[in-house]
Amino acid sequence: MIACTLRPASTNPDNTILMMTVNPLSTPGATPTYHPKASYEFLIDTDGDAEEDIKFKVRFSEPNADGVQRVKFRGHGLNGKGVTGADIQLKRGGMAHVGVFDDPFFFDLVAFLGAGGRSFCDGGQFDFFAGFNVSAIVLEVPSEMLHDGHHDDDGDDSNIGVWARTMLDGDQIDRMGRPGINTIFIPDAFKNAFNEGEPEDDVEDFSVFLGALSGLLLPDILTVDTASTAGYLNGRQMADDVIDISLQVITGDPSAGDCVDANDVAFPGVFPYLASPHS
Numbered sequence: 001m002i003a004c005t006l007r008p009a010s011t012n013p014d015n016t017i018l019m020m021t022v023n024p025l026s027t028p029g030a031t032p033t034y035h036p037k038a039s040y041e042f043l044i045d046t047d048g049d050a051e052e053d054i055k056f057k058v059r060f061s062e063p064n065a066d067g068v069q070r071v072k073f074r075g076h077g078l079n080g081k082g083v084t085g086a087d088i089q090l091k092r093g094g095m096a097h098v099g100v101f102d103d104p105f106f107f108d109l110v111a112f113l114g115a116g117g118r119s120f121c122d123g124g125q126f127d128f129f130a131g132f133n134v135s136a137i138v139l140e141v142p143s144e145m146l147h148d149g150h151h152d153d154d155g156d157d158s159n160i161g162v163w164a165r166t167m168l169d170g171d172q173i174d175r176m177g178r179p180g181i182n183t184i185f186i187p188d189a190f191k192n193a194f195n196e197g198e199p200e201d202d203v204e205d206f207s208v209f210l211g212a213l214s215g216l217l218l219p220d221i222l223t224v225d226t227a228s229t230a231g232y233l234n235g236r237q238m239a240d241d242v243i244d245i246s247l248q249v250i251t252g253d254p255s256a257g258d259c260v261d262a263n264d265v266a267f268p269g270v271f272p273y274l275a276s277p278h279s
Helices: 109-115 181-185 190-195 199-209 212-218 240-253
Strands: 003-006 016-028 039-046 054-060 070-074 080-083 087-089 095-102 133-142 161-169 171-176 222-224
Touching: 003 161, 003 222, 016 039, 016 080, 016 161, 070 095, 080 087, 171 181, 171 190, 181 190, 199 212, 212 240
Parallel strands: none
Antiparallel strands: 003 016, 016 133, 039 054, 039 161, 054 070, 070 080, 087 095, 095 133, 161 171, 161 222
16 A cells, blocks of 8 residues: 655745655554565656656665665655665755654544444544554655746646655556545456556546546546645645545535544654654
8 A cells, every 4th residue: 555645844834745655554563664676656747747757766675683674765866875764864955764653544444344334423433543553755855846847737836746656576566646546436356457557547547436526536646736835635734634525525515524533643743744653
């Protein structure tokens, strides 16, 4: 599973945060690692055509006896190296941190799946992800790096699109932009095709699964105006209740929600913006 989060940095309005999370549902005490032969990639569309214009790649070594891995960043001049679990200074003013954190998603997934006959808000809050950890790659970069002189059709250079993917042996294993599109809307029988595909083909290939919402939610790219502090659907700020917002868009009901209104652990508000892992 991949998730991509992007928002203006709360500690520096000239910076933008990009996040990718993998290894979901990691239990406290587990030491998940990153695949040493995989390439973890952030892709940026600067001109609104759903094709990548900027790419950041992250690669890892084999873990040592303590589970620590060496990390290398490259792409678009954002080069640097370090180790998991520590802040990493990158060229061109970037900062990175790679490690295990509390899972930042909050959602009653069991009720959504209809398991046990329970519906949303039936007897209280049930955050499926509470208590679990996740592996994350966090980048904070100057927003101007993500524009690089490109303009969209309206001549605006602050609007960009972001998605993340993992590559293994030259094959795309999975991808994700907006929270929930891949995991919720794409049927299991079509997930491999979706994961292997490109956003520019999403409307043609997968709009049948989103119906009238396809024009809003496809292609599966997280769009953001980096000059704006507005939250989801404009990027995602950490405390944004993306599930409630998505349910309200889907149903047209402004009161729709899953009764899980916040993460189980408070977000710190400073780099790397994710809460410490459960131990």
